[in-house]
Amino acid sequence: MRISHQYRLLPTAEQAALMKRWLDMLRAQYNYRLGQRFDWYSQTRCRVSACPLTCSIVPVEEIFKDIRSEMIGKSGYVNWKAMQQGALPETKVERPWYKDIYSQVLQDCIHRVDKTFERYVFGDKNGNRSGKPRFKGKGRYRSFTYTQMKQDSLALNRITLPKIGDVKLILHRPLLDGFKIKTATVTLKADGWYLTLSLQDDTVPEMIQPTVEPRWDNSIGIDLGLEKFAADSEGEFYDAPRYFRSQEERLALLQKKLDATTNFRAKKRLKIPIAKLHQKIARRRKDFHYNTAKKILSKAEVVFVEDLAVKNMSRRCKPRPDGKGGFAANGQSAKSGMNKSIADAGWSQFIEILTVKAESAGQRVIKVDPKGTTQHCSECLNQVPKELASRWHSCPHCGLQLDRDTNSSVLIKKVGLGVASLKKARKRSQRCTA
Template structure:
């Protein structure tokens, strides 16, 4: 079974500078590899049923894929020695991101849905890096050992369950600081835990007048955190719009706006966790309707649907339900 825990990092100024340097180098490498993909794609494509009689003949080379671009990393470290500071697995994850973005553009995902043309990353759009190789004891007290980066302090507010091993650690820059998301795995816990005897089951119906209604008639009022914060967010957004692009005042306003949006998101998530715990404390089995959330998010009710956060709540509910059923 696989799950994820997120912790806030307490980095020193030198560690923050180093993380920003790594993110900047990875962003440049991502853009370079993506440009290489676009260059091959533009020079080798033609219409499905015809090709022009006179056309440019590019230099013949194989289609760049994940493995061919990954083989360029050793030469990258020779040509640009400062890339040696970055762990090899972190660089390989950068190549994997390019490969995934380009495949979704050309072929689509497992359901055949294609995404738009990948964009080059600006400094504000490349905000995370992934570590995937760890020592036997990567956590000691409230410190985490990131490969080739060193020990970092974190707010270790909940311990990792026994038997779970860290598979990846994703360091992300957010509006109010840095966070690490640990992906944990324990092969002894099955993905689906059978329930032989179910007592006190309940069904829930999601809504917009009430957040949810239980089959026994109990209602949970909808908090509408975004609606309540909309006036304050609009005021900060106006400050951003009126500031000169590139100025320090605009950067401060953007940071303030990001923190305000994150506060709304965190408050909503806290409500979802508490509601999920309240349901699981009283019921052994919870059934919910199948919702077309993406479809509803494209209607006139989009703001209310996104403010309710049904998708996030149902994901939290299912994850917590599995954790409650873990064998002790």
């Protein structure tokens, strides 16, 4: 099993200055190596299906003449990772200041370039390609990684980082017995430096997929929302804390001061409280998600949640041309407020935390198609149309009266258990209206 522990680092002023210098040099190296990848890609690819006749076609042999044959793999694809890592000794000769950086840290920089570019060219294991990689501006490269660490490097409240020295840290929890340090990542955050240790113990098996079978008495349905963060099928509500909304005015005031400042040093100072406030909001939201997940998992072994496409829900409205060279109103101004509330709620992060905590406890989280769960009665399954502003469910068919979100959570549970089928209910309602 592999786990991670994060600790607060307390470096001296000299150590902090050295680590910041490392980050700046690593950022420059990252951009340089990424630029090399783009140059190769532009030389061996064409955006159209045919080469233009107005320029000469460069032979493949000319492109690869300076590349060793063992670096060229199948289909003429260059093993850029091995090639760029092999060029690091030459880089240290041409730019001697790179000798100050530990060799494994430099190699990890190349690994990050390779990983980013591979996702762009070939996609992930599911075939989904990422967008074109971007060069990192100042302050956008915030961490570096030691890919190997000595097991005795951590002692008491200090850790020995190669070429940096003994750095003090707050060891708020000890390492688990049997786990060995595999990698160490140093990260610069808004409030200081942090160390993330990746720990591994081969004797501890990886988490096994839970096999608990969902039943009515051991399961619960969860409906996520904005008015209330969540409602469960037992009638309990979880209020939305709205951490970003509560600090929105303060953030706007700080941002206004930043925009009005022209002095470079003053701008740099003002960016610090803004970054710290964003960090505080994110941490409070994450803590709320963990506490809510713990409370929900204490109620049932199986949790049914909506399979929400959050990215699509917060997507901008399509422009509506008015036929006169302009654009008609498309409702984006009103929707932008809802998009902000969706981001503030953090549904995706909550579902991810809920799933991880459930698996570690031998419980299950099952995603259910949410289509129709707000527009049908959980008792008789008849369609009961409701506007978004209507927060109460009143069924004219069976007389069921309850909160809209509670009705949805009960229906999510029934659909997840296979007790109810909204597809059949929709077909039945269509026959009745016909």
